[in-house]
Amino acid sequence: MHPTVDTQQRILDSARELIYSRSYADVGVAAICEHAGVKKGSFYHFFPSKRDLTLAVLDAYYLEIKEHLVKKSFANDIPPLARLERFCQLAYAFQKQVLKDTGRVLGCPFGNLATELATQDEPIRIRIEQIFSNLQSSIRQVLREAIAAGEVQNIDDEATAQAMLAYFEGVMLLAKSHNDPEIIGQLLPALALIRITPR
């Protein structure tokens, strides 16, 4: 890999790992540089501020989740509602792997940063809001296909998609709070049963 690209990528990878396993505030630029094995001067060459880095980290988390969770879960090889069940199963398997790797259930990187920073940093809050809206749209598309296939009737698909995302975030939050992935295994499948009817 080109050395410049490599340095920037190492900073980004270190920040993703450290912020996800600890918190935004707990991870300083010095710790990120040490973990990445780069000098502070290099850091500021690539990222003018910790906020800029965090926005890049959010985008990297989103790309990974879209590629490895959303796309895989929502592929149209199975009926729409079964895709939502697959989404729950893959999220559960991922958190069990995170626990195995780090000793902790770390939950959702977006939910974690949202609750920590939503009142502190408006650009970061807005980026997370956009990511949540994108995830909600992905779920809504599955619901529309479920309606078209006759699997569900009489729902507000936009509100139902948001309710499903809310439930997902809440289950992740409780699993992190209890450091117990089995909460995800037991509760998350009910996500596919949530319905908000039209007003």
Add this chain to the structure above:
Amino acid sequence: MHPTVDTQQRILDSARELIYSRSYADVGVAAICEHAGVKKGSFYHFFPSKRDLTLAVLDAYYLEIKEHLVKKSFANDIPPLARLERFCQLAYAFQKQVLKDTGRVLGCPFGNLATELATQDEPIRIRIEQIFSNLQSSIRQVLREAIAAGEVQNIDDEATAQAMLAYFEGVMLLAKSHNDPEIIGQLLPALALIRITPR
């Protein structure tokens, strides 16, 4: 009020307000002392560490929520499932008031601190876990009364109570992320419809 009690209470009240509206990491002991109008020496007289203060803050949040949300919502003057609906309505009204007072939807103080600190501070994580368990028990009691009254059948009341708490936390998290209390107004009533069936 006795001056000692008054000083301790002022520190606690300031910490509650500042941590809820910002975050744990963003609020230092100096800021709390300044807000409370007390000297740092007084702070450490009453609270040996910021962790000790935060544990006291969590207990104070819990007492308030128990008194003003749980007890009022779950009073037995109306049928059990209607109590869950009242719980959702009061939580929505409270967050609208918080927005009016602070300019921000602040969500759930326990959820906020759980996602920020669960991997950072084990005593704080355990205290939040206990509080979540208490809230879950309160919901479970309502569900048991709903079963006894014939309002619901064939549910795992323990898992359903936890799923309702998860949904509550997730809706609060999304409302904080979007800084929009109407997400609570639209989504939270579906809490009363969640059912986890026995395995």
